[in-house]
Amino acid sequence: MEPDLRLNEPDEPDERAAGHVEIEGLAAGYEGARVLDLDRLSIRKGEFLSILGPSGCGKTTLLNSIAGFVRPAAGRIVIDGEDVTGRPPYRRGLGMVFQNYALFPHMTVAANVAYGLRVRRLGKAEQAERVGEALRLVGLEGYAERRPKQLSGGQQQRVALARALAIRPAVLLLDEPLSNLDAKLRREMRVELRAIQRRVGTTMVFVTHDQEEALALSDRIAVLNGGRIEQLGTPDEVYRRPATRFVAQFIGAANVLEGTATGTGGLDLGGLVVNALPGLPEGERAVVAIRPERVRLTAPGTAAGPETGAGVAGTVGYRSFAGDAWHAEVRLADGRTLSVRIADTGAGASDPPGAGTPVVASWDPADVIVLERGGASRPATEAR
C-alpha cells in the first residue's frame, strides 16, 4: 500500500524555503493561436504544485515560460517579489529537471552535481560538501565517480534532481520527470520525490499528464486545457468536486449526463429519466457527473438500501476483471452506457453479473457532481 504522502510531517522545515511565484496575464504563442492564456496563477512558497493536462494543453509552455526558455507574448512572472519576465534562464536561479534527465554525459555524477556550483565560483571545499549533501539527499552517496551512462534511468533522474537542488533554487521545475521510468520505479520515485520536497522545502512545479501522479504528489493541482486553467485546487477538490466537464473526465473517469431536471429528483436525458439527483428545480438544465466507483449494481426489484429506486435500469454490456476491481458497462434503454467500477472483495462476492443480465445502476445522491446548471429550459425532445 502506498503511504498517503500528504500525511507526512516535514522532517525539518528548511529556512531556505523561499520560492513564491506570481504569474499574471501570461500569454504565449501568437494572436489567434494562443498556446497559453493565464489570468493569474499564484504558486505558494514551499508548495508542490502539479500542472496537469493532456498533451498540447500548454503545460510545458507554462513551465518553459517560468524557466525563461519561452518568451511570453504578454504578462509577468514574479519570483519572490522580483519580476523575472525579461531575464534569461541563467539569471533566474531556478532548478529544472527534464524528462530525459539531460545529464552531461562527459562528466561524472559529482561533476554534474557540481556544475551549478562551479558556475557560482564556490570554493572547492564547499562544492564538495554540497555535492555530498545533494547526493545523500537522493540516496546516491557511493556513485560520485560514476558516469551517467553507467546508471539506471531511476538513478540518472536522482542525479538530475541532486544537480538541480545543489544550487538551492527557490523553485524547482520538473518537466514530466518520471515519465521515462517504468511503472514500479515511477511509484517509488513518487514517494521519494515528495519526501525530498518535504525535507528541503523547495517550491516545486511539476508538469505531468499523469493524473494519478498529480493526485498522489501534489499540494495543489492546476488542471490545464487549451492553454487555460480549468481548475486549481487540492487533489481531493479536483477529484471530488471537479469544476468543469473536462476536469471530471480528465481526472479519473466520469459518467457525464446532460438533461433537464424533473423537479422530483430525476434528470430527463431526453426520453430517459435517471433518478437520484440532488433537488434541482423542475425544468432546469443540468450537466452532472457520477464516478464509476460510486455506482452500484443490484438485481431489478431488490431493495438496495436507503436510496431504493434511485438510479436507472439497464443491462450489463460487458464486464472485465482488473485485479483490484471489476469494470462493467451498463447499457441503458436509450443505448447510452454507464461505466461502473466495483472494488473486488475477493471470493466472488462482489462480482458483477455477466453480460446481458438486467440490472439497476444506483448511487447515493450525494455522489452526484453537478458540473453545470441553469440556462434555458428546452423541451425534453430537443435535449438530445
Add this chain to the structure above:
Amino acid sequence: MTSAVPGTGAVRRGWWYVLPLAVFLVALFLVPLVRLLRLSFSPVGPYNAALPGWTLSQYARVFTEPYFYGSLLRTAGTALLVAVLCVLLAYPAAYALARRRAGVLRTLLFVIVISPLLTSVVVRTYGWVVLLSGTGVVNRALVATGLRDQPAQLLTSYPAVVIAVTHVLLPFAIIPLTTALGGLDRNLHRASQTLGAGPVRTFLRVTVPLSLPGVVTGALIVFALAMGIYITPLLVGGVTQPLTGIRVYDQVSTVFDYPVAAALSFALLALTVVSTALLAGVFRIWERRLHG
C-alpha cells in the same frame, strides 16, 4: 544445404552479396597497389627504366634526398594546417546548420556548403585563377585601394595552395560536425542554463566537449585527403610546390622514374596511415577516459 542452427546458413550465404564489390576492389585497387609496391623495390637502368630485381635504393633516395623527404614533411605540415583551418571554419557553419530547423533554407545552406564537392576541379580552379591572378579581382582591389603599388604574386604562392585546398576540403569537415552538433540534446543546453551558465560558458563546457567526436572525425578526413591532394595545388600553386603529390606527379610525368615515384607514394601512404591512426588512437584513449 541445410544447417543445424537456424540463421547460420543465411549468414553464410550473405557473403555472396559482397562478392561483386570484393571482385571490384581486388581487381581495381588491391592488384594495382601490390604492383606499385613491387615497382617501388625495382632498380632503375639507363633513362630511368625499371629493371627486374629487388633493391631498397628507391626508399634510400626518398629518405635521404631533401627534395623527397622535405616534401613529405611539408605535406604533413600543410595537411595539419588545412585540417585545423577547415575545423575552425567549419564549426560556426555547422553550428548554424545544426541549429536551423529542417526546411528549404537549411537545404539551400547545405547545398551551398557542399558546393565545392559538386563543382569540377577545373571550374573551381579557374575561379581561383580569376580571383588571384596578376590581373585578378583581389590584386586589382589591392592596387585600387592603394594597399599595394603593384600586383602581388598570389597565384603560385604557398598561401594560395593552402586557401584553395582548405576550400575544397571544407565540406568534409562541415558534414561530420553538423551531424555531431545536430545530435546534441537541446535539453543539455537548457540544463546548463538553468544551472546559471550563460551562452558562452554553456558553449565551452557543454557544446564543444560533446562535439569533439565530430571535430576529430572531420579533422582526420580532411588531413588524410590533404595528404594526397595534388591536382588543386598543382593548378593553383604550380609544379614547383614542394608537396609530395606534386613530386610524385613530377617524377612520373617529366623524369619518368617510376620506381622512385612508387617508393615516394608508399612513403606518403605510410605517413598518412600512421599519423591518422595515431591521432585516432589518442582520441580513443581520451574519449574512453571521458566516457568511462
